[in-house]
Amino acid sequence: MVKMDLNLIIGGPQGGGIETAGLLAVKALAMDGLEVFADREYHSNIKGKHSYSHIRASDKRVRSIKYPVDFVAALDVESIATHYKDLKPGGVLIHDSALLDKSLLKLPPMEKKKAERLKAELDANRAGATVKELDEWLQRNGKVVLQYPFSKTILEKVKLDSQLIERAMNTALTTVLLRAAGMPLTKILEAVDSLFIDKAEARDLNRAVAGAVSDGFDELSGTKKLDIKILGQDRPPRGKRMLVAGNDAVAIGKLIGGLRLQTYYPITPAADESFVIEQHAKLLDSEGRAVGSPIVIQAEDEISAICMAIGGALTGVRSATCTSGPGFSLMVEGIGWAGMNEVPVVVTCYQRGGPSTGLPTRHSQSDLLFAINSGHGEFSRIVLASGSHEEAVDDAVKCMNLAERYQVPVIHLLDKGIANCVTTVDPPVFGAVERGKRAEKGTGEYLRFAFGDDPVSPRAYLGEELMWYTGDEHDELGHITEDPDTRRRMYEKRMAKREKILKEAPDGDKAVLYGDEGFEDLLVTWGVSTGAAIDALPELRSRGSRVAVLQVRMVEPFPADYISKFVSEANNVIGLEANYIGQLAELVGCNTGFRIRSRILKYTGRLITQDEVVNAYMRIKGGEERVVLTGGE
């Protein structure tokens, strides 16, 4: 079996089928028996701006992307100009030969600063100013360029209308890319069939396009130089696997976990989750019988979304909403109400670049401190941060269980990386659905906020008993009070849940250690950055470092004792996260008294990559304290 690690970039103008091109490649690679992890980078724009997928495939599990890459497949000149430098020695650039005479510097959609940077780079390298000149420069520098007459081939062989050619370019490009990597046409066609399973017309068109460009592939000059046969190998049979984005993963988890009301207001990168729930509103058993049906309500704003979800939760329905930074900001008052009223509601928050509108379509992990502190006053809440797609599924179930078990709002904290990256996962194993402590009927006057040994009072749903809720401080019945004694007791009842949660939480919910137990160095990280750290471990170890990764999962209440054990054992502790401050590192310091001095940080809106972790770690070992990462376009 070939040990392989394939990285490829497919770029093009947004709205030009580039997303489909990426998906087709991801499907084909996954169907070829490989593990896939694909990052999608796009502008906050519908049509025209530069967008790309960075796809990584391997015969072992991958959780991050890596530079430099083996292939760059470009639909347009901006993609060539942006990504030519990402190619590794021997790497392959693929583009339409019709682009050869185009200038690299006259690209209206390209941002001015990027164009200036590009020009300086091309000048410094003497790489020319047209696609043709750059191709020649690349070839002089050990790269392979495949100039393929895509539009001509489609026009002549598929006989497509010239207006329709643009819509077929993505499949043409991806086909040649996959062929160049050694995949036979039959496998590409299987992926086409699977991608367009419900769209016969599109399927037939794309099959025809793939066939036509594949025919011409072997005659192409340049292919002789390709010595890549990494795809299309016979691989051992795999069990059933799924291909999901993080939005899909959370939606699936919520549905397994019994979600019956989802509310949302459209926002990137969260809205796809609600789409998925809407599209799978009929939950089927093995006989095809419906066993459940959640409803989804699109609210007029995020304030309404959180308030509707809380309303649903008061009726005993497992309710959740999902959003990103700006929407989460609006939900904060509602979260406080849920905290005050001990309401089990789940808020799924996908972080994106902030502050304000920030980088709406780009990655960030800068809302950790906000999530744990959101809302005025003090109240118990749980904030759980998933670090992978598998965790996202399981945690979605877990968040609903925890919400009902402790009767607190739960924030499921994710990031754009997880939301939009697509990866192969094993189907989830179903666990417990725990509904928490319920009130017994007919036991006299019901007290929604009854004092007792347990800070969690038996819960009745609206419609079952007399009960009152208020955002004001309240007595056991739920009526407004300003009595200092009741205030103190009710305050303590709410806050006592923090201790209870920490005491009862399994270690695996608090944090997970990856790597050598006898570590000397410890990378402390969270969210999608965890994947890059784990993927970097073998290389770091091969360089002689005894390093492990600690992924922190529960960030509120903070498992200080558990985390202390790990950080105090290490010689060097290094924070790794996608924000400026090092928010997790700060949180560890606040709670454990252990100051994490070394920090690897990134706030460009792009993912932390495996190679960046390796390089930054070596720089830290070389004496730097703060390493700021800048990779990716």
Add this chain to the structure above:
Amino acid sequence: MSTDWNSGVWPDWCPGCGNFGIFTALKGALSELGIMRERIVLVSGIGCSGKIPHFVKVPGVHTLHGRAIPFATGIKASNPELKVIVHGGDGDLLGIGMGHLIAMGRRNPDILVVIHNNGVYGLTKGQASPTLQLGRKTKSLAFPNINSAVNPILLGVASGYTFLARSYAYDIEHLKACLKQGISHSGAGILEVIQPCPTWNNLVTMDWVEKNTYRLKDWDPVVKDDEDAVRKAQGIIGLESGERKALGTILVDRRKETFGKRIASIYKNYAAEPPAAQRVEVEGKALPIDLEKTFPRFFIQ
């Protein structure tokens, strides 16, 4: 009317507050409608009016400023068997929460919104509310009001409400009848209640109400067809343009589908098994959902 509808919590409104009238009429309406107590939910916002659920012996949800409507919408959508009534002030529902009021008209859920309209923000010492007329100056204002007033009835027409009425807090019988009609109405309703605030609003007094309101007569509020709906809308603009405020039922439109029916058009078993009636576990385990059948497109062939 039975005192059985008192929760036992002492209503802490100012003596003479219009809320007492609304409180009395509400208890009367609930009592006469004969709805099971536990099946009612009073949802309120913030301010003097927001306290009303605590005084009535039915389940109550005293929410955030301006947000009673989304809470109520979530409750009703999750458990359609509950009778959900929203109480809020004019500042709450027409100021900070107006977006929700409009959204509710578009959805047409089975919820009555009772607007306690006293023209001021009472609990914060009498600032101008969205219904205070331009150029008027209540006693706590430093200058006459520089904002024009919003008319909740016209807003209701524009937003798609299917029940609109106006009453007066001290006319208990009239208000009770309006409440009963509004609560029984299938769809979104606004009941505007003119409510004197004896502490802060020195303009809307009992005397003012006497002179500036009249009972609707010879007005058929029921919409018959599309053409009639246009006529009614025009008629309501006429009514609301008058010097004096009309009291009574202004609009009843039974033709529009409720939010519940609209949800059921997508989720076919919604009426039989709304979210609150669905089981989500079997003996502490997740339901036996077949992932490949339910989510086929995520599986790799």
